[in-house]
Amino acid sequence: MGGHGVTEGREAAVSEVAGSRARDLLRRLMPASILEEHESCSELTLVVDRSELVEVVKLLRDHHEALYNLPVLVTAVDYPDREPDLPRFDVVYVFRSLPFNDVVQIVVRVTEQDPHVPTLEDLFAGMDWHERETFDLFGIVFDGHHDLKRILLPSDWEGHPLRKDYISFGEPVAFTHNLDWALQEAQRPDTMPGEME
Amino acid sequence: MARDNRGEEMDEFARGRAAVGLDPENSAIDATRLEDGTMELNMGPQHPSTHGVLRLVLDLDGEVVKECRPDIGYLHTGFEKSFESHTYWQCVPYTDRMDYLGPMLNNLGFALAVEKLLGIEVPERARYLRVILSELTRVASHLIWFGTSAMDMGATSPFMYAWRERETILDINEFISGVRMHTSFIRIGGLMADVPDGFVEMVQHVLDTFPKAFDEYELLVTNNPIFRDRTIGIGVISREDAVAYGLSGPSLRGSGIPYDLRKAQPYCGYEEFAFDVPIGTHGDVYDRYLCRMQEMRESLKIIDQALRRLPDGPVTSMNRKVSPPPRNEINTSMESLINHFKLVTEGMHPPKGTTYTAIESARGELGYYIVSDGSNRPYRCKVRAPSFSNLAGLPSMTRGHLIADTVAIIGSIDIVLGDVDR
Structure with missing residues (x-):
């Protein structure tokens, strides 16, 4: 295997609650951005404001204490029967920090009438396809995406199949x-x- | 809509062209000469090197790929929608069919996610068997990759040899579950059943014969000058790009990032086993090749350790709200009968909550994001498919290479279209 190092892998300690590193940093530097925190199965979900999403993700990607540099997934969850004051869609982002071995889940809530989220394409090259998939299946519009069109379904498909009313x-x-x-x-x-x- | 056959055909074709950003009107020919002298060429979806149904639209300058636009979705089956209308245990067979070359790994990822929601542990013996089975599946999957990617580059013998070895693993699948591929053997709360007598001997046979077979493969391919010429320096993706595209598995490690979920966030007790995570340095096709070849040997190491320590005991959780009671218990205990009835008719009810649980599949990070509303069906289940993210990195890997290299690069990221499209 000339020249190909074999390592023992990274064995950084996994923090108690996944995502607490991101929460601590955001609490310190952007305290107003976190609207809600949910913990489930020792995993943190941070609900952030739509207008601050790009700033929050940029901070989490670039700050030397966080470095959430790998985009894991983008998806949405549809809650048509939620209490009237809560928006219908949760847009979910999962990011992984390879250096600190941590995962954080970020949620942005959008309404049915205004299902717009700013694109994160400029931060992560891999966001392109994930955002297209979420647009395709849920009809969430990613503002600023260079080519937002269907990816899994044919281009003339009607409706967004993963919505609960489909x-x-x-x-x-x-x-x-x-x-x-x-x-x-x-x-x-x-x-x-x-x-x- | 009434259309004649010819009209229908044209319409399908135009739709396909529009999907990848081509002129939908220009449907007469596959290759189009553009104004600046480059040519658009359609490759796939029925191209032998696309491993399923992947369509690429290539912008070519002579034989050099200037831009590559993948068109996916031909195998989209809406598994995630189906999950929402099935109980948790009914979802397990669906997971087999996504990454159909690594069925056990898919079962395992789903089972671990639901077990996390339920807050249950599986018995020791089930845990060890899960490790053995997922490593066998990883080897089987890598064998297919080895055979097909070598064949894409014109070497047909490795394909025959790899199939010979893979057959042994499929025989084990058939022996324990009755099915060769879509086993659904790993269930929520443990395994479908205990492995029959003779399983250990069969796995031991794999451990005894495979290293020799791998030596044979390496002799054929690793230092083959034609193979090296075709792969070294081809399809390079830098460390930074690999991370930004969300690559995982051997495709990420080939670029020199030692990230393996079995080490980083161990599940199923992988921390108890000694094994190495091979990484590359240049991030080219050859590095990814070396990583996977070495990984198969590391998998055998894990299987060997697990087999020697394999404990006795039950293979399903004793929690009767999760796994059905054994037959003899149903005969004697009314409570067991009720549990059995409730499980079959309703299934299990994980408490409200969400989880993102990921495992290291043969292709990379396979994650299940499940939202439970407390009912017996997942409210939402998103599958984070490794092939999807890995394929997203293809355009940047192919830029500036020849068409023939594109074939080698697709082989090196080891995609399964069932996994990409779900």
């Missing part, structure tokens, strides 16, 4: 309780019983 399963089946509907459907020449409108 039904892709459970088409009605004829049973006694919906017999009227089933008979009505059976009389229509162009559809099979059970087919969705």
